[in-house]
Amino acid sequence: MKYILSAVMVFVLCNTFAQNSISGIIVDRDTDTRLPFVNIYIPELETGTSTNDNGEFILNNIPNGNYKITYSYLGYETKSQTMTFPNTEPLTITLVTSAVEMDAIILSTPFHKLQSENVMKVDYEKVSDLKAIGAITLTEGIDNIAGVESITTGLSVGKPVIRGLSSNRVLVYAQGVRLENQQFGAEHGLGLNDAGVESIEVIKGPASLLYGSDALGGVLYLNPERFASFNTNSADFNATYFSNTLGYSTNVGYKESGEKFKFLFRGSVTGHSDYDAPDYRVTNTRFKEEDFKAGLGYQVTNFKTEFRYNMNHSSLGIPEEIGEQSTSKTPLLPYQDITNHIFSSKSTVFFDNSSLEINLGYIYNNRQEFEDEHHHDHHDDETEEEHEEHEEDEEHDDDHAEEEAALNMKLKTFNYDLKYNLPDYGRFETIVGVQGMNQVNSNYGEEILIPDATTNDLGVLATSHIHFETVDVQLGARFDYRNILIDETISKNYTSFNGAAGLKTTLFDFVITRFNVATGFRAPNLSELSSDGVHHGTNQYEIGNINLVNEQNIQLDLALEYDSDHFEFFVNGFYNYIYDYIYLAPTGETIDDVPVYNYTQDNAKLYGGEIGLHFHPHPLDWLHFESSFESVTGQQDNGDYLPQIPANSILNTIRVEYDTKWLNKGYAFVKLRSTFEQNKVSIFETASTGYSLLSAGFGGTISLFKNDLSISISGTNLTDKSYVNHLSRLKPLGIDNMGRNFSIGLSYKI
Structure with missing residues (x-):
């Protein structure tokens, strides 16, 4: 190197x-x-x-x-x-x-083409658009993308689910590097704030060819905000208030670009009280978050580089039952205290008609979990009444500084990604590359859920985009090797060879067709191999299986798109077969009154798709009707349904856009999301009833002191519907999701 x-x-x-x-x-x-x-x-x-x-x-x-x-x-x-x-x-x-939305450059695929030119279907959304329709957090915003849902623990923790797959099966990229933050846990969130994130790209399907292990189910690619345009500077302040949680989210940023150098920084502070369900506040769903992002870029004719840094610190309450009804924003016990540092650099050297890209990343994640007093030792001669009083006193003590973390894990990850863009040869665009990762997990708390371990990855890939008169073809292959050394005594090796092929063409002169077939893989993670203890976030005693093998899958994906001046329509279908799917199964036993779960494997399949349309009738180009439907079914080979599969849903939106003398980029919308019953559940789950949620909002930009002030007002769950999402981790406790919420957002640019 x-x-x-x-x-x-x-x-x-x-x-x-x-x-x-x-x-x-x-x-x-x-x-x-x-x-x-x-x-x-x-x-x-x-x-x-x-x-x-x-x-x-x-x-x-x-x-x-x-x-x-x-x-x-x-x-x-x-x-x-x-x-x-x-x-x-x-x-x-x-x-x-x-009247169609602007086409976007896709950065999560290697050839950086417009969305309409890609062989692989990639969904793209601006974060500002998701926030304008009332999204409180980043993970809540991505739920508006067809085929994407979230496993949630209140508002503070959300894990993306792409076509029924989540956790280590979905890879998250931020600042151009893979994000590693103990994401195997169901109660572990992204550890990212939406401030300073410009857009989201979603690859739905195996992306192991581009990203290696853990991209078996897809990729969530977060694009950081761009530097200022050449020889310009700007500053902005943003603030949003949320009525349901009495919460706030504020951030301020500045950026400037010159002839060769450019820089930016952004700081944000967020705080939320327990969210309010229709009949009660959900105790300890409160959280606080501080986030800081900075970037420095340098560019001359034949070389460019940029360094970015992100620090995110959050204190997240872990809800267990309905108790104290409070509007405090300081978490009670138990809670998580998480610090995440991301250092990244992206450099490109330009030759005549070719280039070399060098991306480096270092992620430091410190995860601490502080527990209720009953998880610690106490005097045996305490009476039950004295113990309850002691417990109550501790729960209401907002100063946790003297508490010791029961679980304290530090994960340090260095990764590298080198790609050489070969000179174009006739119809061929070709990229070859080498990727790798070194990861060290260390324990410092009294409880050890997963042991100390070191992971090393190495992958080699090649991919080509071939242009014909009426067809674009993309081909690629990749080889990966992973070694996991556990407690310096157990060494496990995993290898995998994967390929992908796709084509894009136009049928009948107006229907764009994309067909892709790809294989992917995922090596077992540390939790699945070696956990042996109570996972308090899930209230399960989890026992790993050192003999687990790679998950390996093959997915077929067909996408059809019709696009005219005033009508757009798409239909996507997929079939995903996974060999040796890893899952937790209860043994029927208990340890210390906690149910015991073992990791095991079986083949599985997932299938379904998405359908959507966008109609903006002429001459009423300012009026938009949008609708999308998504469905996924997951089953093991024995016929049992897979757990945590989202229910079918349909999203209908009516949107208007307008400009007046005093209001620019004005908009208003009404949105109805209907989620159907989920009866296709695993033997360890219960069925979920259907529900519909109504949302509405409006906004626009006015001139204030010769600068732009953007205002957005939106309301979600306007009927204050009492409901429980099938993917809510509070569902087994019978706890409702959030009730009615109004958001007021301001953004002032200088």
Whole structure:
């Protein structure tokens, strides 16, 4: 590794490529009117600019080679073109009006294409749009993406579920590196705040070819906010109030970009009281969170790099039963105290017509769990009444500084990702790469759920995108090796070879068709191999199985899309077969009055899909009707249903968009989510009843002191419906989900 980095630095210092520029004007195709504030972006360079009041733009520091350039503007179709540099010709770009949402560059796939150009179907959502419709947390926001749900513990903990798979089967990427934060646990959340996250991409299906182990079920890819455009700066303040939890979420940020250097930072503070169900507050669902993000970038003609850092600290209550009715935001015992540090760097060296990408990441996760007094030793001669009084006193003591964590785990992860983009050869775009990870888990508490261990990964991959006249084809293969050393005595090795193939074409001149087949794998995690103790977050005594083997799957995915000026329709179907699926099964025994669960394996299958439409009738282009339906079924080979499979649901939305003299980018919406009964449950679960939730909201942007002030007001569960989601971990306790909530958000940009 050090030789590679040294060679890169020598190359950067010695290389004398000429500096290229691009300039031009952007106009409306029909009126020839010049368009101001159009976004110009080069995804390979992660740099861009915007047109001035006269529709003019200029962008410098472009290396020699072929680069995709995108032009996007609200109300117009996103345009993409590939240019070869050096090129000194000024451009005249024409854009076509459209009521369809702007197309986005997809960064979670290796070729950085527009969403409409990808062979693999990827869902994309802006975080600002999810917050505008009332999402309180990041994980609650992703529930609005068809095929994506969350396993939740109140509001503070949410784990993404992609087509019925979750935990270690779904890989999360942040700042361009894989996030490792003990995500095997059902009560462990993302450990991320939405402040400073610009957009979310979801790969639904095995992505082991691109990401290795743990991407068997899909990838949740979080894109950090972009640096400021070339030679600009900006600052903003954002605040949201939530009526149900008497909660708040605030953040402030600043960013600036010059000729070569650019930087940004953002700090946020969040606090929520116990959420209010229709008939009671759910005790100890309260939480606090502090988050800080910073970034520094440097770019010259043939080299760019950026460093990012994220610190997230949260104190999360662990709900057990309905008790104290309080609006305090300080968690009671038991609670989690989690600190997460993410350091990442992304560098690219540009050659003539090729490039080398070097991504490095270091994640430090410290997870502490503080328990009720009855989990600690106490005097045997205490009377029951004295013990209850002692317990009550401790529960109401908000200062936990002197408490010792019963569970205290530190996870340190270093990962690297090197990809070489070969020169284009005819119809072929090809990438080869090497990825790896070193991970050390250490225990410092009196309780040990999983032992000390070291994990090492190494993967080698190659993938090509092949362009034909009417068909695009993508092929790839990958080999992975993983070693897990447990307590320095037990060594386990896992290997896997995986491939993927896909094609994209157009049927009948208007239906885009994508068909993908891919294999994926997941090596057993430490919890599944070696846990031996009470997991208080789940109230289970869990016993690992050192003889577990890889999960291996194959998934078929078919996506059809119809897109016209005023009507869009899509249908996705999938079939996913998993060999040696790992799951927890109760033994019927108890230890210390806690039920015992063993890890075991069996083959399983999941199948289903999503259907959706978007209608915006002419000439009422400001009016939008949107609807989506999602369904997934999971079964073992013996016919038993898999646990934690989301119920079928349908989401209907009516949305309007408008501009007035005093309100820009105005919008209003009414949304109805109908969740059906879930009767296809595992033998360890109970069925769940259906329900419907009504939401509505409006917002827009006004000018205040010559700067933009965005306002959003929304309400969720407006009928104050009493319901329990099938994926709520509070369901076995008979505890309802959150009741009616109103959110008021402000965002002021300077």
